[in-house]
Amino acid sequence: MTEPPQESGSRRSFLKRAGALAATAAAGRAPAAQTAGKAETPARPKVIDCHAHLHHRGRASWEADDRALIDAADRLGIDVLCCSMLTPRRPATADGFRECNRWVLDGAKRFPGRVLGYAYVNPGCGAEAVDEVRRCVLDHGFIGVKLYNEHFCTDPIVFPIVEAAIELGVPILQHAGHIHYFLEDQPRISDGARIAELAARYPEARLICAHVCGGGDWEWTIKALRHAPSVFLDTSGSVPDDGVVEMAAKTLGVDRLLFGCDMSMTNGVGRIRGADLTDDEKARIFGGNMAKLLGGRV
């Protein structure tokens, strides 16, 4: 694909700007022209998507799709994508998640500095899952663990994974949702209340509640996490509802919010850009909070 020609003379300035510049401004980043020659300007936090996915290689177009993800990130001003890869069929086998994690590692090498890896495991695989988390983090620099819906996060079978993540100092991105009807295809989906319960059991764990804008009743989720101060909230998802970010900031505090897209890229960026918050607060959500959570791994 090619870039469109530059616009000329449109009344609305935002239609003239490239997406990257807009996202940069929204994140509190100064355009390059304003910072040139000002060495004293403090480094701005990177824009970090805390929830992204590389494409499984069972999909014929995986390579082009991965490139499209980077292209979208470029257009939207996203510096770093924290990626996992899920097996097409779940519950995942140990061979299945190990294969996914190998491909994520390969993705991190293909897109250096742009892609960081979460190790996806099925806790039901016991020691094989714990070993995979250790291997990915210690040997390959993965920045966290991705847990999906094979088990509720409060199931004791998950605890060894949580304990390993605590020991390794990495966060767990927990797939989550609270929907007011039974999800037949996700009978063990965790929700904000279960993640809060896990946080009470392991207050030293760094837990991220995934995609509040793709997990059903977001007001419920935000309220459920209020008294779980160690839990971060990933703002990703396709639901475009107004007011999510402001309610989350008011209820949980800005420093517990992490920008994410979960592949809904314009919605992910747009809701932070549009939120009624200060530029500094947006910058913390766009990347400052995640950079702190990763403790210098970015």
Add this chain to the structure above:
Amino acid sequence: MILDVNAYLGPFAFRPLRHNTGPALVALMDAKGIDRAVVSSASAITYRNTQAGNEEVAAEVVGRGDRLIPFAVINPSYAGWRDDLHACRDLGFRGLRLYPKWHGYALPDPACLELVDAATAMGMPISIPIRVEDVRNRSWLVEVPEVPLAEVAALVAARPDARFLLLNGAGYANGPLGRKDSGLPANYLIEISRMDSVLTDEIGRLVAGLGADRLAFGTGMPFHYPDLALLKLEVLRVDDADRRRIAWSNAAEWLKLG
């Protein structure tokens, strides 16, 4: 110039909305660079008597007619709808919004076709929100499906003289509504807010398959952050002229905004 064909006023039954009064919505439009917006009643989605919601909107629009363009929510299965349609025309409403799934009728029903014909005779475009909320967010009280795109395609084919605005929809690119060669009349515009212009890039695929002259800008505000749709338009890979068509002129021609 930006014309938002997908905006609302008033309260919604299942969660609070901000910016949902006339002054507040215009202030939001000013902040976001949106020149004009087509508005209808959010409360009329769940009111039994939708005309009460239309009257609320009419009151909010007074003095703001240069920015807000009212569309009436009419339920053709409810008593007195013909009276309501004429009353709305007299109040300055410029088009309709239909909620067949919320209001308990189907697009092919004779009463609905009669309403479409009556609105068309009055020069009113007819907008159809494919959904109100994402299904995952729904209240435990209601289970309202989306309007099937096949029903919409059948309606646009059956009423070639009518003009339809399709709102809050997705998945057009894979069906007849998204293709120029499908044999459907060119009597509908597809609003972009629920689709994307990166990755799946349904908006870009519709530009290629249907044409930029068949798309219209909309946000879903104040249900939605307007910034999402603005960003989709901003990063869409089209030329200057096509961006202006989508942002303003396609829908403005139908609404005779000049």
